[in-house]
Amino acid sequence: MTRFADITTMGVGGHIAHFVEPTTRVGLIEAVEDADSKGLPLVVIGGGSNMLVSDDPFNGVVVRDARCLITVPDEAAPVEGGDRTVHVNAEAGANWDDFVAFTVELGLEGVEGLSGIPGTVGASVVQNIGAYGQEVATSVESVEVWDRETKTTRDLTPADLQFGYRYSALKASMYAGPGKPADRFFPTPRYVVLSVAFALTHSAEGTVGYGQLAKALGVEVGDRMATADIRKAVLAVRAAKGMLEDPTRYALADMATAKREANILSDLDRLAALNNQAGIPAGSDGLPAPDYNRHSCGSFFMNPILSAQQA
Template sequence: MQVDSGVSLKPYNTFGLPAVARTLVRVRSDDDVRRVVADPVLGPAAKFVLGGGSNIILTRDMPQVVLKVEVPGMAVVEERADAWIVEAGGGVGWDDLVAFTLEAGCPGLENMASIPGTVGASPVQNIGAYGIELKDRFESLDAVDLATGETRTWDAARCRFGYRDSAFKRGASFEPVDDTPPAAAPAPGSASTPPGSQVITRVRFRLPRPWQPVLGYLELQRKMLETGVTNPTPRQIHDWIVAIRRTKLPDPAAIGNAGSFFKNPVVTPEQCRDIIGRDPEIVHYPLPDGSVKLAAGWMIDVCGWKGKSVGGAGVYEKQALVLVNRGAAIGSEVMTLARAIQESVYGRFGIRLEPEPVIV
């Protein structure tokens, strides 16, 4: 466990926003987290868990104890008849894990190539891309409770995955599920478990055997037509997705950003028909449960925001769903721009866009 004071967080968030952590602790194991919990000064302090910093917007300095998760390690821990089970430390870069699985001959994560961030943060957001979400490949995870120092294993039911959501974003206590009696609701005004109360140290993934490609997205269909490849390998799908993402999303190393800034809203068929009646060209995708996903980027674009800026924060010229740091943005400028976009989209479509990143 390494403890530092007065640490700039600008290198540790992909948007490149300025903020300072009063105390930053680097944790590389469950024992490190337990040392923090047991420490007479660090233990009682408020805490914030930081992974790769790819999904946060820092609007201020951090008085909390910032726990930077750097747990290493990747391994194929089990080979079943129907799946490979792969485990990775919470501090492993997500794309490093995707590369590892392909090299190990355990495909299944290739559709989520080039997503920034760490393995430990991936269940929090239930990351996803091109027809696959993390919950589709999830087996279990280990997390250390910041109140007790106890390590517990979470299955999918306890994680309560939703669209870009999980129990960890809503205040993740180790809640009873299935046949266990439900916990009593907190009394009015009482404190609930705050978000970030768990440190995810290891995640296990279930990669189905035999492997089946997921090719439903239009951009992948176009790649098949362009290349003449009708039965792509996992590596080919990986390479296609990397190429597609490079044309649409800026590299955080070159232009600060947090990826897609807003969630694609999900509406009822009736709401979608109403919007189509006013805007027939709106991009939308029917979902298996009968609801409809709307393309937030398209709505932002037609509202005229692509390329616009507020101070140092701007809307990316190639993809309106991405907000970027034009060089010297601060968190308040990002949020001013985001709120203006929300009001504009709401005024035209009656849809309130919800940010994907955690606003701190």
């Protein structure tokens, strides 16, 4: 029986009565609708960060979208007329860092500063994730959702999503107020993300938009450089602060298919190098020793928002 401890980054949480991993769009909708029709507590989970779960058994349904297809409906090269926009569609269950790696390898600019953030594409728009001068809102063109109230699918625009600092209308739909869960939908939003369409830019270079990142790269804020180098620097900065998830978690049976194998191996190599520098030996299985410093609850804080006068 699957435990929350096996699918969350903190590594804690009790047994789950019903753990479902739909592999189709219809299957995902049916799993959500089945739980709602029976009045069962529902958790639609992504990468399992930002979650602190009780060790008591969970007598409800946990749904994790197993769909992870990423497609490019456009040509991945500039079209005639100079428009460098390239659309990329991703199913909600796609690992977020898999998505970032895919776009950088394709020569696209827009999300390279969000490298190494744990979670899934679906969760990225709920939280409006952001780091190192970028946030996901600036690249989202539309989000397809299942509306648990009207029992219909909808395509939401950025205006519908009301993106703000670590905020979206999706996130707001499960709260009655700041920190106060809504009676009806919590702990899963009214709108369950099915897929996200991104509008990125065909460019092998990106803008360094954050002071700490610029310092690590030895450049000035606003300078342009290769997106692959920006991604590499972001991962290094995050690793130095213990802000990358522990890749050994993907050795667990319940996590084995949640991220692309090639990227898991790259993450393991990165952890092995860090452990070697720190004099930490590998485990008896040959894998890097688990990094318990990375049993992180994710971004549990928010920076204060001040007016210019207050600042």
